[in-house]
Amino acid sequence: MVTRFPTTIGLLVSLTILVSCTSVHKQEPPVKQQSVAPESILTTTKLRKLPALNETDTIPLTNQVREFKLEAKEARWQLVSGVETNAYTFNGTVPGPTIRAKEGDIIRVILKNSLTEETSIHWHGLHVPNLMDGVPSFTQHAIKPGETFTYEFLANHAGTYMYHSHFNSIEQIDKGLYGLLVIDPQNPGELKHDKEYTMMFGGWNIPNQAGGQTKQGQNDSMSGMSKGSALGIKKKGDIRSLMEHGMEDKKSTPDPHAGMNMPSESPDNKPGSTVMEMDYNYWTINGKSFPDTSPIEVKYGEIVRIRLANISNGIHPMHLHGHDFRIIAKDGHPLTTPQVVNTVTVNPGETYDIDFIADNPGQWLFHCHELHHTTNADVEPGV
Structure with a gap:
């Protein structure tokens, strides 16, 4: 930049x-x-004198409902001129549309799943009711292809947050299924900004390009994550086994995910990501x-x-x-x-x-x- x-x-x-x-x-x-x-050169005097942001203590309800419609769907996405890839998108874009509301508003998001697999949305960093947290096998049914699910919760704290898939998360997030959520304060305080911009950082694995993985399971290490070199192998288990374990813990209650299609079996339960290797x-x-x-x-x-x-x-x-x-x-x-x-x-x-x-x-x-x-x-x- x-x-x-x-x-x-x-x-x-x-x-x-x-x-x-x-x-x-x-x-x-x-x-x-x-x-x-x-x-005026290389001084932080004016910068240091700027006031801080206001912290929220109480949130009066606004009685306003901010409704957003999202469609999870596949699309071709151009990362840079000449480089395209198959992506999972919200409304055809990566990131998805920015969801913006004010403290005290009710946020209502109607998600239609037009993917060929289940999905969900997690509201990263927000305090939402448990049933709205978006984690299949724990708080809701996974949203099947063709189904629609409505999330609704209070915008209860000003700040910068994210929303993203929480089903088959490694693959779906790495393929673009995420977006930004901004909650504005009711009382902005003294600090005023002339311009505001947002930057959401993503990583992509593009096969047949330098450093890209050409097939699943080619590399069992999770490399290229922080310093561009291989990290230690992490035996985390795959998504399927984690979700099955979660359901076993809930046998005493009605299963909220009966009939849910699970992610396909991963070969030999290999460590790390068996989907995209995280070799960005x-x-x-x-x-x-x-x-x-x-x-x-x-x-x-x-x-x-x-x-x-x-x-x-x-x-x-x-x-x-x-x-x-x-x-x-x-x-x-x-x-x-x-x-x-x-x-x-x-x-x-x-x-x-x-x-x-x-x-x-x-x-x-x-x-x-x-x-x-x-x-x-x-x-x-x-x-």
Whole structure:
């Protein structure tokens, strides 16, 4: 990702941040350096003086119902120009549509399953009623092909969250079945942002590309997850055995999943992922790899908020060039004292909210500092 200040006049200078887990690919013309007062360069004084986010204590009901319709379906998805793959999508896109509501609203999501296998939705990080948690064999029936299921719960805490499949999760999430959920506060407080952007980090295994797995079970190690090298083999058991065990624990109660089709038997109960090996060779932000990621464009002096969410099984230390930023929230919870840094490590399943002041003209990178993630099919930068 790149931050660019083209030469314009005064405070109308535009800041462009090209966002991706990958680096710059295109050769850009040199940027004419703008004259900047020395005291305004490389200082965090203004950043540190910004107020913190408000923490929620009480949530009055709004009596508003926010209804969303999602369809889980297969589609072809283009990660980057020239590279397409079969994906599982919500409403035909990766990620699915952003679900957004205000504290105190009722969120109603009507999910139609148009896949050829069962699925469900888990509301990652939200406190929802048990029957709405979206985990087949424990809280609901898996939603069979052609069926529709309605989720309904209170938007009870402002923050950045995710939603994703919780059935055959490794395969379905790695193929794109996820999205972002944002709950806005009823009382925003003193902190105001001029621009807001979201970045959802994904990992993909594209066969017949460098680093890609060409068949299931080719590699029993879970490699390429954090440092681009093989990790220790983890004997976690497969989805089928875990779900059968869960149902055995519930024999004293009516089985909520009688007749549910289970995932197919995994060969020899091999360790780790037997579906996609988690050998990611493409990394995406909002479903796209560099240089097809969308740039962030802001004006000089604007206060910018970015919501980061990691749905992949890779670790992403996101680093911004030319600026420091504040960590203002983690997993939906505001930090009483925001931390000023230039790199934040976003682990699998985590969300962070960061903000910065666009006060240093130029063209800057914002990228993952696990440098394997700055490649497409092992080629840096980009394709």
